[in-house]
Amino acid sequence: MVSSLASAVLLTGYPSFLARRMAEQILAHEPNTQLYCVVRSKFLPWAQQTRLTLPASQRNRMVLLEGDAASMDMGLSGAEYREVIEKVDKILHFAQYRDVRADPQWAHHTNVQGALEALEMAYAAPRLTHLVCMSSIDVLACSGLARESDPPKSPPFRTFIQESLAHAERIYRRAAHRIPVTILRPSTMIGDSNTGEIDRLDGPYPLFMLLVSSGRDTIPLPLRADHLLHFVPVDFVIRSAHIIANSPWSPGKTFHLVDPAPLSARRVFELVARVAERRSSRGDVPSFVARALVRSPGVESFARSPRAFLDDFSPRARFDATNTEAILQGTGVSCPPFESYVEAIVRYVQGRLHEQREGGVHPMHDPLL
Structure with a gap:
């Protein structure tokens, strides 16, 4: 897995739809970036299949690592873990469980324990400049104007999914003083525009x-x-997330990825x-x-x-998107x-x-x- 490329990104959640779209965005627009993807064992055959659909110049820069983003060291072997923390400068934590039919304990494991593991990985990586974490506007109170700086609401929650996502976001926020973390809060994601x-x-x-x-x-x-x-189309979320992940201005901030109208x-x-x-x-x-x-x-x-x-x-509720509008200004990307x-x-x-x-x-x- 040794690479001489200038940058290395760790992406969790692959091969979920959102993580696959993020991987494609990175590989297509960052020709000097190595992409490590943490893949649960049950999804590894599917991940290998999707990797083969990429152009050779892209799939050769993509490394699939069998593991679990919510397990210790993300379930990686000792050698894999050492290589990843030595090389990565960005972590995009996109592994989430959002199915309301799920086992609540499994949702908590994936969303809350996964947040802790992403932070531990980020803290151990000496070259890290950015940890980007996926959350949701669902963690906010559903009345009035919700600002990007607003913390997640307190209980009660409508679903255990919302509760676990809010718990995870509070963990990210508490770690912001020692890790360059960015939180993304998309509204409900619908199809590609x-x-x-x-x-x-x-x-x-x-x-x-x-x-x-x-x-x-x-x-x-x-x-x-x-x-x-x-709701917002998924391609807007991906393009915005990519810009935010590569901006030196975004660590420490939260971004609402929403339709302004x-x-x-x-x-x-x-x-x-x-x-x-x-x-x-x-x-x-x-x-x-x-x-x-x-x-x-x-x-x-x-x-x-x-x-x-x-x-x-x-x-x-209406959702303020001041940070998002500022960072996307002049990029040609808008909802x-x-x-x-x-x-x-x-x-x-x-x-x-x-x-x-x-x-x-x-x-x-x-x-x-």
């Missing part, structure tokens, strides 16, 4: 799928249709309905009816957590408006539903995001 591609069809996707697959000409709006929906649930519903050639009715549908609609054939099998999403259909990529989202959902009806199995159902 160009292709619509995403791994898990959760969050708002059960409603998107309802519109796409329903035989009804008119679909009633969900309850609380005036609430704001906070979020749409109401009503407007999102109308846009999706238009592309899907459905009409949305003017009246709201009670939440218990909405849940029943989401259980329609062909929809529930894809929906990981429709009830959780509908029960808290949209927080009333596109939903109107500009809704068609890509709908077409991708239609393709996934067609694949499901044909009995196909989509490969991207991993629990790490």
Whole structure:
């Protein structure tokens, strides 16, 4: 694994969708960077497969390390651990467990113990200039204006996933005086703004799928249709994260990766309905009816957590993104408006539903995001 390249990055969470996109971004835009990826043993064959899809000039700079980001020394052998800490100048900790159906103990292990291990690795690396950690706006209170400097909220939490992510973020913040750590808080991530591609069809996707697959000409709006929906396309998150990770200005700061002009649930519903050639009715549908609609054939099998999403259909919060706007200024990177990529989202959902009806199995159902 010895490399003479100028820079070395350690990435956790591979081959989850988000980590794969981050790996591709790094390898495509940093030709002098060696990329180490920590991969759990059960995902190693898949990781090896995805590595082979990369151009030779990129995959030759990518090293897959069998381990576990939440285990001691990230589960690496002694030789691997020594090489990594001697060479890495950046760590991107993207290993997270966000499936609400998960075992709470496993989610805590991955999210909280993983945070501790990332910090230990960073502290042991003499060349380290930056530790970038993935969090979520879900750790914040859901009312009023939430600023990037705001700490995670206190209990109670709606889910154990939110609780573990908030716990992890508090750990990062306590370590900021001794480690150059940056926290990323994206809103709900949806598909690529160009292709619509995403791994898990959760969050708002059960409603998107309802519109796409329903035989009804008119679909009633969900309850609380005036609430704001906070989501961003995954390509915006990746491009922003890459810029932030390479900026000397970002250590010690938190960045909200959000849509600066979020749409109401009503407007999102109308846009999706238009592309899907459905009409949305003017009246709201009670939440218990909405849940029943989401259980329609062909929809529930894809929906990981429709009830959780509908029960808290949209927080009333707005999210300040002063740090993000400042660091992205002049880069050409900004969050596109939903109107500009809704068609890509709908077409991708239609393709996934067609694949499901044909009995196909989509490969991207991993629990790490």
